[in-house]
């Protein structure tokens with residue numbers, strides 16, 4: 068679904084990303100971890116075509132990326148829900164903009180509302196569709212934000228530290244929510260995170276990046292069964308992988 072071959076990116080004279088090569092299969096969920104400023108967000112912008120690479124090639128869904136790609140959903144640290152719209156209407160937004168839903172949004176509003184309600188039910192917001200964002204907790208806002216990012220069934224979901232602002236308990240609830248959504252829709256996922264426990268819990272594959280200029284140093288397959296559950300975090304395989312990644316990142320941070 069995503070292929071990067073020898074991709075580099077310079078901001079002016081500064082090399083931010085160097086020779087990044089990766090292959091992400093359809094329906095695979097990957098996490099990208101690395102020290103601050105190593106180019107994780109830059110990598111996301113390259114995959115979605117928001118930035119052109121300085122060198123190398125990028126393909127999404129077997130087509131060369133030459134500009135902003137269609138078919139990608141995005142979620143960031145701040146939920147950025149529109150404050151004047153209810154939960155249902157916030158989640159509905161992409162359906163009013165993206166085809167083929169856009170043309171149905173007037174004539175077949177009821178079917179689209181049912182689609183939104185179905186997703187809200189999955190994330191536990193079934194009874195909160197008529198609330199405004201300020202009436203929701205931070206965790207509930209991020210649930211709605213995830214629904215909005217995937218309601219139009221994008222092939223690719225890009226997540227840039229979506230849970231970084233949440234407390235530890237809420238965050239782990241949201242891991243579950245995200246996994247449920249992924250198992251329901253089977254989109255390809257790319258998650259940028261600083262949280263190694265989160266990366267190992269959610270991903271099929273974790274990529275470790277170097278200090279700037281960012282290079283991909285390690286590719287780590289996560290052999291834990293799905294669905295993963297809170298007790299997975301006590302599985303010795305899980306803790307061993309988290310500790311191994313922690314050691315790798317420490318080595319990267321100490322390297323010149």
Ligand SMILES: Nc1ncnc2c1ncn2[C@@H]1O[C@H](COP(=O)(O)OP(=O)(O)OP(=O)(O)O)[C@@H](O)[C@H]1O
Nearest residue numbers: 078081083101102103104105106107108109110279
């Ligand atoms: N538009 C830009 N112009 C110039 N330099 C930039 C720009 N965007 C990012 N950079 C620099 O490129 C490097 C990589 O930035 P990027 O945001 O991709 O890193 P990151 O790994 O996502 O960082 P963090 O983990 O702190 O969020 C950083 O040194 C950053 O300062």
